[in-house]
Amino acid sequence: MYVAVKGGERAIRNAHALLADRRRGNRDTPELTTAQIDEQLALAVDRVMSEGSLYDRGIAALAIKQARGDLIEAIFLVRAYRTTLPRFGFAEPIDTAAMTLSRRVSATYKDLPGGQVLGPTFDYSHRLIDFGLETEDAPAPTAPAATAASDAQGPSPRVTDLIARDDLIERELAPRPGAPVSDITRDALAFPAARDARLQNLARGDEGFLLSLAYSTQRGYGRTHPFVGEIRFGEAAVEMFIDDLGFAVSIGDIALTECQMVNQFTGGDGRPARFTRGYGLAFGQSERKAMSMALVDRALRADEFGEEHKGPAQDEEFVLSHSDNVQATGFVEHLKLPHYVDFQAELALLRQLRRDGGAVAEAAE
Amino acid sequence: MGLLARALASELTGPLTRRFADHGAKDLKPVETGLVMLRGRAGGDGAPFNLGEATVTRAIVELPGGERGYAHILGRDAELARLAAIFDALWQKPDQRRTVETCVLEPIASRLEAARARRSAEIAATRVDFFTLKRGEDEP
Incomplete structure (x- = not known):
């Protein structure tokens, strides 16, 4: 039980003033602008938007500045901000096949229709510190010279659609028009959770947590034998149905990363063997997140394929209950708030036990 | 409306100010910022799921002639x-439509197209052709 305490107002006010001072840091160093954070720490902004579950680059950049670069604190700020706004409605599901691609790679097919483009990536870099970035007056880098239009990106169907043509991979359930879509921000998660609720939970889940779970499946704790069918990053148009108008309008574009994982095939009982799938989708360029999400999504489908539970990544209640870093940090970090009354009660109990001479084992239960 | 949603304020x-200074549009409702829940589909083409929200701002104006503009x-x-x-409303006036299209919509469209072409040319420079070794499929 947590019993409230009073007092400390002046100290708290001063601590916050000190925090503001330390946030600004040495006044001889120019102050960061949110535009600089948005442009030059773009992947931090992407992560804060994904896990803050709010696509707004400006708010995410501001939150990162306010949180002194503590991304979980920034995510917390974004989550708090979103509760202050009314919800106007729901967008139409985004068509990721129609994305304007900045990057598209496949680890399963080298020659796929539309081709592969590496785009801006850390892949294949040497991970050597670039001391050239230390100086502010270094010459500005230039984007690669434009290539002939013939090399431009053609239509790029999803890799999973290509495999599906030969009926070698499971197909997603056809969407049922008008069927309700779970919303874990309005209705508490119930177990077993539907796939839509799981995907929503994973989409806003902590990247580190999902990464570790995904890694655990690769190490044998619920193996799913994954291949990256495709990772694509680019911009997609958002459409929203406007009641007043009676039709859907395009309201802007957002950057997204999508990962199609192709996994362990199943079959039997008269059904031909087919690859199975895991899916990841995240705001911005968040590849590690989208891949981890896809691996965990597939691991959580263990029951659907009658797979033996061999690892925590397959335990839906465990995964979905612990994926949210705002909830997690709230519960862990509340331990540092005053627990004087609680602790006094425990102390008194312990002293009582000592006086009564023993029975510690039972009391500790 | 798709073009207006991607316009720069400038x-x-x-x-x-140059062409429609006397538009006389009035807000039917105060301009308001809220959220829209974005949706993806399982596997890209399956059942929809809620991905996360985005901020969205909406405005509804009315011209003296009764045309309502939405954004x-x-x-x-x-x-x-x-x-x-305001431009959505002006576009609905038959005598203004052409001007709105040439002075507003077309410049936006060409800027977007130029940006898209520039970016796709930069991206195309990173097109990759992986080849596999020692598989024998290229041998006669």
């Missing part, structure tokens, strides 16, 4: 949404 304020734009720019709604 692309709307300029033409508005819903991702982000929090109230002035941009209002300007977009």
Whole structure:
């Protein structure tokens, strides 16, 4: 039980003033602008938007500045901000096949229709510190010279659609028009959770947590034998149905990363063997997140394929209950708030036990 | 409306003051910022799921002639949404449509197209052709 305490107002006010001072840091160093954070720490902004579950680059950049670069604190700020706004409605599901691609790679097919483009990536870099970035007056880098239009990106169907043509991979359930879509921000998660609720939970889940779970499946704790069918990053148009108008309008574009994982095939009982799938989708360029999400999504489908539970990544209640870093940090970090009354009660109990001479084992239960 | 949703404020304020200074549009509702829940589909083409929200700003204006203009734009720019709604209303006036298209919509479309072409050319420079070794499939 947590019993409230009073007092400390002046100290708290001063601590916050000190925090503001330390946030600004040495006044001889120019102050960061949110535009600089948005442009030059773009992947931090992407992560804060994904896990803050709010696509707004400006708010995410501001939150990162306010949180002194503590991304979980920034995510917390974004989550708090979103509760202050009314919800106007729901967008139409985004068509990721129609994305304007900045990057598209496949680890399963080298020659796929539309081709592969590496785009801006850390892949294949040497991970050597670039001391050239230390100086502010270094010459500005230039984007690669434009290539002939013939090399431009053609239509790029999803890799999973290509495999599906030969009926070698499971197909997603056809969407049922008008069927309700779970919303874990309005209705508490119930177990077993539907796939839509799981995907929503994973989409806003902590990247580190999902990464570790995904890694655990690769190490044998619920193996799913994954291949990256495709990772694509680019911009997609958002459409929203406007009641007043009676039709859907395009309201802007957002950057997204999508990962199609192709996994362990199943079959039997008269059904031909087919690859199975895991899916990841995240705001911005968040590849590690989208891949981890896809691996965990597939691991959580263990029951659907009658797979033996061999690892925590397959335990839906465990995964979905612990994926949210705002909830997690709230519960862990509340331990540092005053627990004087609680602790006094425990102390008194312990002293009582000592006086009564023993029975510690039972009391500790 | 798709073009107006992607406009820069400067692309709307300029033409508005130069060509439509006497538009006389009034807000039917105060411009408001809220959220829209974005949705993806399982596997890209399956059942929809809620991905996360985005900020969106909406404006509804009315011209003296009764034309109503609507704007819903991702982000929090109230002035941009209002300007977009005004042009949506002006576009509905048959005698103004052509001017709105040539002075506002076409410049936005060509800027977007130029940006898209530039970016896709930069991206195309990173097109990769992986080849596999020692598989024998290329041998006669």
